[in-house]
Amino acid sequence: MKPLYLASGSPRRRELLTQIGVPFTAVSADIDETPLDHETPSAYVERLARGKADAGRRALSADIDGCVLGADTAVVLDGKILGKPQDQADAVSMLLGLSGRDHEVLTAIAVLDGQRCESRVVRSRVSFRIITEQEALAYWASGEPRDKAGSYGIQGLGAVFVAGLEGSYSAVVGLPLCETAELLGHFGIPCWQNLSAR
Numbered sequence: 001m002k003p004l005y006l007a008s009g010s011p012r013r014r015e016l017l018t019q020i021g022v023p024f025t026a027v028s029a030d031i032d033e034t035p036l037d038h039e040t041p042s043a044y045v046e047r048l049a050r051g052k053a054d055a056g057r058r059a060l061s062a063d064i065d066g067c068v069l070g071a072d073t074a075v076v077l078d079g080k081i082l083g084k085p086q087d088q089a090d091a092v093s094m095l096l097g098l099s100g101r102d103h104e105v106l107t108a109i110a111v112l113d114g115q116r117c118e119s120r121v122v123r124s125r126v127s128f129r130i131i132t133e134q135e136a137l138a139y140w141a142s143g144e145p146r147d148k149a150g151s152y153g154i155q156g157l158g159a160v161f162v163a164g165l166e167g168s169y170s171a172v173v174g175l176p177l178c179e180t181a182e183l184l185g186h187f188g189i190p191c192w193q194n195l196s197a198r
C-alpha cells in the first residue's frame, strides 16, 4: 500500500483522518487562497483542494511514491465565499450576516498520486439562530473564530449558534469522512486498517 500524506496544517483535518484509522504523515501545503474573478464557490474549493494536494506533493522528495490528500472548506452566504476573518470587525460582520439564516458549507477533497488526481465537493446546509452583536464580540474574544472559515467552529463553542445541519458534520469541520474513505479506496488505501489494534 502506498503511504498517504495529508497536505494540511489544520489540526481538525489531522484529527478527522486519525478518526477513521488511516495512517498518514502531515506535510505543509501553503497556497494562495484568493478566489479568481467569477469563480463559483464549488469551483473555488475544488481548485484549492487540488492545489493543496499538488503543493504537498511538491514538498515531498521526488522519489517518494505516495498519495497526497488536500482539502478546502468555505462558508457560502448568498453566493459569496466567506473565508477566515481578517480581524474582529470582519468576524463580527460575518457572524451577524449568518445570524438567523441558513448558509452552505462547501468542502472539497482531492487525492493524487503520480498518475492522476480525483476530487469531490461536499455541500452541507447549516441554520444559525439569531446572534446578538454582544455574543459575536464575546465569541471573537474566545479566540475560536480566528482560523475558521465563516468565523465559527461547529465542533467548539460555535455549536451554540447552530440550530440545524443538513449534510455532513465532518465536512463542516473540514474533512468529509465518508467521501474521503471512498476516494482513498480508489487509490488502494483502505480505512480503519488500524482499528483492530485499538
Ligand SMILES: Cc1cn([C@H]2C[C@H](O)[C@@H](COP(=O)(O)OP(=O)(O)OP(=O)(O)O)O2)c(=O)[nH]c1=O
Pocket: 007, 008, 009, 010, 012, 013, 029, 033, 052, 071, 072, 073, 074, 075, 084, 105, 147, 148, 149, 150, 152, 153, 154, 155, 158, 172, 173, 174
Ligand atoms: C465552518 C467551519 C470551519 N472550520 C475550519 C476548517 C478549516 O480548517 C478552516 C477553513 O480553512 P481552510 O483554508 O479550508 O483550511 P486551513 O487553512 O485551516 O488548513 P489547510 O492547511 O488544510 O489549508 O475552517 C472548522 O473548524 N469548523 C467549522 O465549523
